[in-house]
Amino acid sequence: MTTPVVAEIALNVPLYRNFDYLVEPQFQTNIAVGCRVAVQFGRQQLVGIVVALKSNSEFLDKLKPISRLIDNNAIIDRHMISLIEFASHYYQNPLGECYQVALPTLLNKGEAVDKSAVPIIKLIDENTSVNGKKQRQLIEHLVDSGSTPVTELSALGFSSATVKSLLEKAIIEKTVEYNRDWQSKPLAIGDKPKLKREQAIALAAINQATGYTCYLLEGVTGSGKTEVYLQALEKPLQQGKQALVLVPEIGLTPQTVNRFRRRFPNVPIMLWHSAMTDNERLSTWRAAQTQSAAIVIGTRSSVFLPFAKLAMIIVDEEHDLSFKQQDSLRYHARDLACFRAAKLAIPLILGSATPSLETIHNATNNKYQLLTLTERAQTQSDNQYVLLDMRGQHQQSGLALATLDYIKKELTKGKQVMVFLNRRGFSPSLICHECGWLSQCQRCSANATYHKHIRNLICHHCGAQEHVPTQCPSCGSTQIIPAGQGTEQVAEFLAESFPDTPITRVDRDSTRKKGSLESALHDINKGEPRILIGTQMLAKGHHFSEVSLVVIMDVDSGLYSYDFRATEHLAQLITQVSGRAGRSGEAGTVLLQTHFPEHPLLQDLINNGYQDFSRYALREREETLLPPYTSLAIIRCESHKLNDINNFLYDLIPEQLPSGIQLLGPVPAALERIAGKYRYQLHIQGNERKKLHLYLHQLVSYISQSKLATKVRWSIDIDPVSMA
Ligand SMILES: Nc1ncnc2c1ncn2[C@@H]1O[C@H](COP(=O)(O)OP(=O)(O)OP(=O)(O)O)[C@@H](O)[C@H]1O
Numbered sequence: 001m002t003t004p005v006v007a008e009i010a011l012n013v014p015l016y017r018n019f020d021y022l023v024e025p026q027f028q029t030n031i032a033v034g035c036r037v038a039v040q041f042g043r044q045q046l047v048g049i050v051v052a053l054k055s056n057s058e059f060l061d062k063l064k065p066i067s068r069l070i071d072n073n074a075i076i077d078r079h080m081i082s083l084i085e086f087a088s089h090y091y092q093n094p095l096g097e098c099y100q101v102a103l104p105t106l107l108n109k110g111e112a113v114d115k116s117a118v119p120i121i122k123l124i125d126e127n128t129s130v131n132g133k134k135q136r137q138l139i140e141h142l143v144d145s146g147s148t149p150v151t152e153l154s155a156l157g158f159s160s161a162t163v164k165s166l167l168e169k170a171i172i173e174k175t176v177e178y179n180r181d182w183q184s185k186p187l188a189i190g191d192k193p194k195l196k197r198e199q200a201i202a203l204a205a206i207n208q209a210t211g212y213t214c215y216l217l218e219g220v221t222g223s224g225k226t227e228v229y230l231q232a233l234e235k236p237l238q239q240g241k242q243a244l245v246l247v248p249e250i251g252l253t254p255q256t257v258n259r260f261r262r263r264f265p266n267v268p269i270m271l272w273h274s275a276m277t278d279n280e281r282l283s284t285w286r287a288a289q290t291q292s293a294a295i296v297i298g299t300r301s302s303v304f305l306p307f308a309k310l311a312m313i314i315v316d317e318e319h320d321l322s323f324k325q326q327d328s329l330r331y332h333a334r335d336l337a338c339f340r341a342a343k344l345a346i347p348l349i350l351g352s353a354t355p356s357l358e359t360i361h362n363a364t365n366n367k368y369q370l371l372t373l374t375e376r377a378q379t380q381s382d383n384q385y386v387l388l389d390m391r392g393q394h395q396q397s398g399l400a401l402a403t404l405d406y407i408k409k410e411l412t413k414g415k416q417v418m419v420f421l422n423r424r425g426f427s428p429s430l431i432c433h434e435c436g437w438l439s440q441c442q443r444c445s446a447n448a449t450y451h452k453h454i455r456n457l458i459c460h461h462c463g464a465q466e467h468v469p470t471q472c473p474s475c476g477s478t479q480i481i482p483a484g485q486g487t488e489q490v491a492e493f494l495a496e497s498f499p500d501t502p503i504t505r506v507d508r509d510s511t512r513k514k515g516s517l518e519s520a521l522h523d524i525n526k527g528e529p530r531i532l533i534g535t536q537m538l539a540k541g542h543h544f545s546e547v548s549l550v551v552i553m554d555v556d557s558g559l560y561s562y563d564f565r566a567t568e569h570l571a572q573l574i575t576q577v578s579g580r581a582g583r584s585g586e587a588g589t590v591l592l593q594t595h596f597p598e599h600p601l602l603q604d605l606i607n608n609g610y611q612d613f614s615r616y617a618l619r620e621r622e623e624t625l626l627p628p629y630t631s632l633a634i635i636r637c638e639s640h641k642l643n644d645i646n647n648f649l650y651d652l653i654p655e656q657l658p659s660g661i662q663l664l665g666p667v668p669a670a671l672e673r674i675a676g677k678y679r680y681q682l683h684i685q686g687n688e689r690k691k692l693h694l695y696l697h698q699l700v701s702y703i704s705q706s707k708l709a710t711k712v713r714w715s716i717d718i719d720p721v722s723m724a
């Protein structure tokens, strides 16, 4: 009897294990680790990936056969498999779910890897004589042209019947070819500036890398970090190798992409982001694999692209929170990039004006090599900070009268002004002037935001909408007034205060229509609106050369928060937003409205800059034993029934914890209820990453067997970036 072949398959089901299936003889020659298969699972057909082949199984007599082998070759190589396995292990997520996140949607659905590529028709045998006139014409055409994309055949007058009969006679073949010409041509390099001293030092360090090194390029806004990336890319490209440039979701603007394309006009640069169609994404995926893309510029999940010859990874704005996925596989693209670069022995560049404290910690510990850019590339001048003391100030719609004077002064000089408030809508709630009733969402522990122009109350957490009541639901009074400010209100107030000044608002509401953000940014760059009011959508990466004053309306909410990272994020935001001012050569002004002008954080930040602030903040984290000096994980749990949550979470608390592990909770999440569900957390902290990891491993394996877990929705978040 021949030995059986058993395939271990990772399936996208929320279970912490793989599944064995029998490989029948017809599939045995082609099946390999990394091939996709279709299998029967319960009553469904699922697509899974082969992660191991073996000759035995615990359940041998009960095994079902594989229904279909989808690929005749592995679609991912050993390196990709180890990356995904690492993600599964590190983030404690079922392997099948990790594959689901790592592979393009079409591949998860079982489509062919070349689905989105346009196949071509090629002649295999030109000496054959055929009878049909059209068939002869097609052969002659192919003798002349070499090959033809199938999409052009009908325009050339060839029917699919003609093509089909030649295919059957094996005179022509249909294939997909990827163009790798760029690898053999000399690299063309567009105009580039001469590097400043600090840039040149950074570049020289990066060019010296042999094997894995992680560089932290810490450079103030506008110091020419992108220029360093561009020149660092020359070396791998000249060797015909590939590079990945990871950018935050909001950073993938046409401006950025064009800059790369102008610099490297003869290499294929492809994109990867969430607004692309499934077909487009599959074609970038395949291009990375077949080396027909030299550079991919992509958001978070591009860290999983299957490059065949990856030689450099760049993570721009490495501190950006969009690199951390907040559901299913809660991975951090920067950290996986680090794993990947180390495994491939290639350089990794992390760039930011405001690096995360984790990254700075690694740089000061010499795990990363620190490269610093302290001067702006095009101006000498530094922005001026003004801490506007709001205590006792007369204010309207959240703007102090003194702030209005500042705005007026800049407008008179013909400059642009940017006002920043991270709250959309007209006001965060409505209040009854007589009884104090507040508009709240029925299903969340949150206010319902008033949107004036559509006269609706909208919950920003569950999306629930209702009409604004004409009378107070509690006392019947008609005096219901807005409480607090959102961008809609500030825009309205500024329009009244400066009636002849064009104003543009940029937030999620004003940019809902496709293309509206692009057109707003375009107008801003042309200088049409003189006042810009927006949420953090305005804060990052854009270059507005005429802006000379930036107003940050609400600084205080970041100073006092339940989240220990809030001050770090506030400092990053202030620094990034202020980087929007004074780009045209003259210094700009950054005005911060606050009730706490003496706050040490604000003082440190404005007097000494982010670099200084961050080192100070790190010392504080060290004293309070918070990350990065300890490791943290959160177990989140939600359910309509508070009882089920308590049963589940209290069951996880052992009588005695291993040494070096601390447990806090259960505590309610910042929003205790969303859409009717209660939300609670358990915080687990470890003095050593390894120990914590081991402990979590045992915990997760306990949970995966626990009956109590089936009554709630739970998740685990390793190295959380938000405590929400
Ligand atoms: N060595 C240089 N000489 C002259 N101009 C330069 C030089 N380096 C960069 N620049 C220009 O300075 C501006 C800012 O540079 P760049 O965009 O590379 O900075 P950045 O640090 O990436 O900016 P941001 O902080 O917005 O991410 C750009 O217009 C760029 O073309």
Ligand SMILES: [Zn+2]
Pocket (backbone or CB within 6 Å): 441, 442, 443, 444, 446, 459, 460, 461, 462, 463, 464, 674, 675
């Ligand atoms: Zn709600």
